Amino acid sequence: MNRYLAILLTFARACLVRDMTFRANFLLECVTSLGWMSMNLAFYLLVFTYTAEIGKGTGWSKEPFFAFVATGLIINSIVQAFFMPSAEELTEMVRTGGLDAVLVQPLDAQFLVSMHRIDFSSFANGAVGVGLLAWAVSRMDHAPPPVAWALYPLLIVCGVAILYGLVIMLAAATILMGRNQSLYDFWFYLTNFSRYPAEIYSGPWGGPLRMICTFVIPILLVVNVPARVIAQPFTGESWGGVAAAVIAAAASLVVSRIVFQRALARYRSASS
Amino acid sequence: MSGGFEAIRPPGRLQGLRTWWTMLKISLEERLVYRGDFVLGTLMRFLPIVTQVFLWTAVFSATNRGDIAGYSRNDIVAYYLLTMLTRAFSSMPGLATSIARSVRDGSVKKFLIQPVDYVSFLLAARVAHKLVYYAVAVVPFGAVFLLCRGYFPPPPPDATTIAAFLLSLALSFLLGFFMEATLGMLGFWFMEVSSIVFGYMLVQYLLSGHMFPIDLLAGVPTGLAGVSLADVVHWLPFEYTAYFSAAVWLGKVQGTQLAWSLGIEAAWVVVMAVACRVAWRRGTRRYSAFGG
Numbered sequence: 001m002n003r004y005l006a007i008l009l010t011f012a013r014a015c016l017v018r019d020m021t022f023r024a025n026f027l028l029e030c031v032t033s034l035g036w037m038s039m040n041l042a043f044y045l046l047v048f049t050y051t052a053e054i055g056k057g058t059g060w061s062k063e064p065f066f067a068f069v070a071t072g073l074i075i076n077s078i079v080q081a082f083f084m085p086s087a088e089e090l091t092e093m094v095r096t097g098g099l100d101a102v103l104v105q106p107l108d109a110q111f112l113v114s115m116h117r118i119d120f121s122s123f124a125n126g127a128v129g130v131g132l133l134a135w136a137v138s139r140m141d142h143a144p145p146p147v148a149w150a151l152y153p154l155l156i157v158c159g160v161a162i163l164y165g166l167v168i169m170l171a172a173a174t175i176l177m178g179r180n181q182s183l184y185d186f187w188f189y190l191t192n193f194s195r196y197p198a199e200i201y202s203g204p205w206g207g208p209l210r211m212i213c214t215f216v217i218p219i220l221l222v223v224n225v226p227a228r229v230i231a232q233p234f235t236g237e238s239w240g241g242v243a244a245a246v247i248a249a250a251a252s253l254v255v256s257r258i259v260f261q262r263a264l265a266r267y268r269s270a271s272s
Numbered sequence: 273m274s275g276g277f278e279a280i281r282p283p284g285r286l287q288g289l290r291t292w293w294t295m296l297k298i299s300l301e302e303r304l305v306y307r308g309d310f311v312l313g314t315l316m317r318f319l320p321i322v323t324q325v326f327l328w329t330a331v332f333s334a335t336n337r338g339d340i341a342g343y344s345r346n347d348i349v350a351y352y353l354l355t356m357l358t359r360a361f362s363s364m365p366g367l368a369t370s371i372a373r374s375v376r377d378g379s380v381k382k383f384l385i386q387p388v389d390y391v392s393f394l395l396a397a398r399v400a401h402k403l404v405y406y407a408v409a410v411v412p413f414g415a416v417f418l419l420c421r422g423y424f425p426p427p428p429p430d431a432t433t434i435a436a437f438l439l440s441l442a443l444s445f446l447l448g449f450f451m452e453a454t455l456g457m458l459g460f461w462f463m464e465v466s467s468i469v470f471g472y473m474l475v476q477y478l479l480s481g482h483m484f485p486i487d488l489l490a491g492v493p494t495g496l497a498g499v500s501l502a503d504v505v506h507w508l509p510f511e512y513t514a515y516f517s518a519a520v521w522l523g524k525v526q527g528t529q530l531a532w533s534l535g536i537e538a539a540w541v542v543v544m545a546v547a548c549r550v551a552w553r554r555g556t557r558r559y560s561a562f563g564g
Contacts, residue, residue: 039477043483043484047327047331050335189319190319193323199330202330206326
């Protein structure tokens with residue numbers, strides 16, 4: 001474990017040196033990333049000029065909703081920083097045979113494939129997310145109890161783990177198919193469902209969709225559970241969500257590991 | 273010697289048309305190779321609309337208003353669906369970056385010595401891309417619009433509105449093309465334009481009305497007396513690449529205002545086409561290529 005931590009730190013150092021070599025590009029990436037986030041925040045502010053809450057009686061008024069958005073920013077920035085850059089490179093590695101070099105290393109292939117590249121500019125959104133969370137929580141009618149603060153980091157980790165499992169399964173699909181650009185687009189479209197409180201998915205179409213996105217692909221648990229713990233009154237029912245998030249995270253890691261190993265077993269080198 | 277120079281003499285009108293047709297055919301064949309990817313990609317582009325439908329349904333359920341900025345809940349859903357259609361005409365994925373890349377890797381130089389106009393070639397390729405896209409996308413688009421027909425306000429638009437809508441779509445295609453092509457020409461001045469393109473996409477997404485109807489900005493002050501943020505956005509060309517066509521279909525722009533707006537859209541097309549030509553001429557004048 002210590003060995004993997006040391007290697008991860010080495011990767012991080014190398015990526016940071018690379019980012020700092022091209023400082024202007026790094027700053028530009030931070031600015032564009034923050035620009036996209038600011039646009040979304042402006043959109044939500046605009047929506048709240050017309051309504052007091054998202055969904056009647058849901059409790060997602062302005063400040064709790066921005067705590068929700070902040071939670072999403074924090075989780076997505078971690079996934080974007082640690083896992084997505086490496087996963088995006090995998091398509092090219094499979095196509096060119098570069099994956100062979102990974103497989104002959106005396107290290108776990110999944111670790112190397114998913115964590116060798118770290119994008120530090122993605123942390124910019126996470127930093128804004130932390131600031132936004134502090135702002136939103138300080139303005140909410142009720143202060144989160146200590147148990148909510150204690151659970152929040154754990155549930156953030158669970159959210160990251162669920163998304164990591166999804167990334168790994170898409171990586172496995174890349175190995176099997178050789179090319180899956182559409183599937184990566186699918187990842188972005190799928191995570192789009194986690195951007196809003198689960199309560200908005202109601203009615204004859206929304207109900208089944210909510211069930212699928214909670215129990216089949218647990219994408220709705222990623223942001224909803226930690227955000228609910230911190231931004232909504234903590235009740236006995238909250239423990240159900242916590243348990244669901246922990247189980248979904250564990251299942252996501254185990255299932256994705258199995259799928260990835262099976263995909264590797266079927267990998268045929270493209271190199272000569 | 274002279275024969276070699278005659279070969280690069282500008283082509284006659286008939287030969288020019290034949291060249292254009294050949295370029296179109298080549299691009300069509302290229303595009304049809306990836307038709308499966310097209311269908312999957314088109315269907316997935318509707319997924320974000322699903323979340324928008326639920327979001328706006330939740331917003332309307334929480335407010336007592338029958339409409340927001342003149343849009344009912346159904347209008348908003350219809351608006352998002354229509355902007356998808358408009359974006360299918362005006363979006364030019366990869367155009368700016370491919371132009372900049374051709375400048376960077378030197379492949380643009382063949383257009384400097386061959387009797388083929390680069391901008392016309394790009395336009396033909398893009399027309400082919402769109403034709404294939406519409407041929408494949410008509411099924412998912414048709415299915416989604418049929419499924420969501422209840423969101424569109426009755427009665428259906430009259431013939432004049434439909435004609436204006438179709439004209440606005442055609443103009444949005446040209447406007448989108450020339451805006452992105454002009455952006456790509458910046459590659460003659462900057463080695464890497466990807467960040468500029470990303471910045472443009474952000475601005476475009478916000479100001480075109482792709483993110484939300486521009487009318488929602490009517491109540492946002494700018495600091496200038498009597499001028500809202502929506503007014504400022506209406507002065508820019510971006511709205512013609514998403515908002516305008518949708519607004520025409522939904523009857524938000526009518527009568528003389530409609531004719532006037534179509535005229536402004538056509539004027540923006542001319543302005544951007546001239547800007548593209550000027551950028552190409554000035555760019556090629558300062559361009560230098562070495563080696564094979």
